[in-house]
Amino acid sequence: MIDFSLSDEQRMVRDTVRDFIEKEVMPFEPQVLRNERQGLPALEPGQLKDLQNKAKAAGFWGIGTPEEYGGTDLGAVMTSIVAMEGGRTFVPFRFGGTADNILYGGNEEQKKEYLIPTINGERRSCFAITEPGAGSDAANIRTRAVHDGDDWIITGEKIFITNGNEADFVMVFAVTDPEKGAEGGITCFLVDREMGWTSQPIATMGEWGPAALNFDNVRVPGKNVLGEVGWGFKLAMQWIGNGRYLIPSGAIGAAERLLEMAIEHAKNRQSMGHVIADYQAIQWHIADSHIEIEQAKWLTLYAAWLLENNKDNRHAASIAKLTGSVMANKVVDRVLQIHGGMGYTKELPIERWYRELRLLRIFEGTDEIQKRTIARNLIKGYAKVSDIGG
Numbered sequence: 001m002i003d004f005s006l007s008d009e010q011r012m013v014r015d016t017v018r019d020f021i022e023k024e025v026m027p028f029e030p031q032v033l034r035n036e037r038q039g040l041p042a043l044e045p046g047q048l049k050d051l052q053n054k055a056k057a058a059g060f061w062g063i064g065t066p067e068e069y070g071g072t073d074l075g076a077v078m079t080s081i082v083a084m085e086g087g088r089t090f091v092p093f094r095f096g097g098t099a100d101n102i103l104y105g106g107n108e109e110q111k112k113e114y115l116i117p118t119i120n121g122e123r124r125s126c127f128a129i130t131e132p133g134a135g136s137d138a139a140n141i142r143t144r145a146v147h148d149g150d151d152w153i154i155t156g157e158k159i160f161i162t163n164g165n166e167a168d169f170v171m172v173f174a175v176t177d178p179e180k181g182a183e184g185g186i187t188c189f190l191v192d193r194e195m196g197w198t199s200q201p202i203a204t205m206g207e208w209g210p211a212a213l214n215f216d217n218v219r220v221p222g223k224n225v226l227g228e229v230g231w232g233f234k235l236a237m238q239w240i241g242n243g244r245y246l247i248p249s250g251a252i253g254a255a256e257r258l259l260e261m262a263i264e265h266a267k268n269r270q271s272m273g274h275v276i277a278d279y280q281a282i283q284w285h286i287a288d289s290h291i292e293i294e295q296a297k298w299l300t301l302y303a304a305w306l307l308e309n310n311k312d313n314r315h316a317a318s319i320a321k322l323t324g325s326v327m328a329n330k331v332v333d334r335v336l337q338i339h340g341g342m343g344y345t346k347e348l349p350i351e352r353w354y355r356e357l358r359l360l361r362i363f364e365g366t367d368e369i370q371k372r373t374i375a376r377n378l379i380k381g382y383a384k385v386s387d388i389g390g
Helices: 008-037 045-057 075-086 101-105 108-119 232-243 246-268 280-308 314-339 350-361 367-379
Strands: 125-128 144-148 151-161 169-175 186-192 198-201 211-221
Touching: 008 045, 008 075, 075 246, 075 280, 101 108, 101 232, 125 151, 125 211, 151 169, 151 186, 169 211, 169 232, 186 211, 186 232, 246 280, 246 314, 246 350, 280 314, 314 350, 314 367
Parallel strands: 125 169
Antiparallel strands: 144 151, 144 169, 151 211, 169 186, 198 211
């Protein structure tokens, strides 16, 4: 018999994180909505810093970071569960003490200059592979890096880069050998902003604020190559694949919170002499949403479990990412429908979530790319229909 229950320790961590989110973070929600309507930042820098200090004091620092780097290393399953709890609020707060997974592959000098300060919250990174002509087709990037003595000269443009406006260094991927293509011809570089790259914000329908990055003959020392020259695409796929299960994790938290709001509203909203929860149409919206949330939850935890047990989770992570992204968009649409006109206003956070959750079906691999990946894995035999446990 498979045991799907959480351990006492896992349950304690989940409950403590949920309590922190509800007591310390959710109270900022009215301010965030108000500031959005006025075109102001969601949180003041001091408020965000205070929240992070409280989280650090509570022990929620470096949840997935190895203990040797000052983290608690709770594993992929608990990292997923914590992301679900964090997803229950739209306040732009994240637990700190983490760094991009590929930074751990740096040499000792790079770890000292980039990894450790990022974990400590002293530096901020961004990951740049997407280009105007290479989104889902990441292997088709055109940014070039040309050898010049001991240095490299990088020229090109990146687009839709998360944290691109705030980061002080970038992990940028550039073509170093056009003849070899993705396998052996793309290299990852650690490039400080002071080396000369610039960023411009991109306005979006949601509150996610990506940036376009420009590299105009930016000179980078040879020591700033991350990993091996030519094998950057492998690092890029490692970065994308390792964190893909966290996208549906956050979506599950948001969907659960939204469904709770819908149930509460349905039990109180009167129409034609009845609370609307009495009507079958509303009940089906609620039932369908709960079913889809539970489906996405277990697919996501399975992908996390595979990673935690050193099994290849890429196929499962694609399934989880696709399922969770589509689910969240269906749920928020139903919840808005249940709330009627009020759900469409900016007085409630539903329309904000409606805009933000739409992004999930696009970034870090579109729905179409996930389906292509899943089908390819099955057709080529990388995954089997009857596989259980990786």
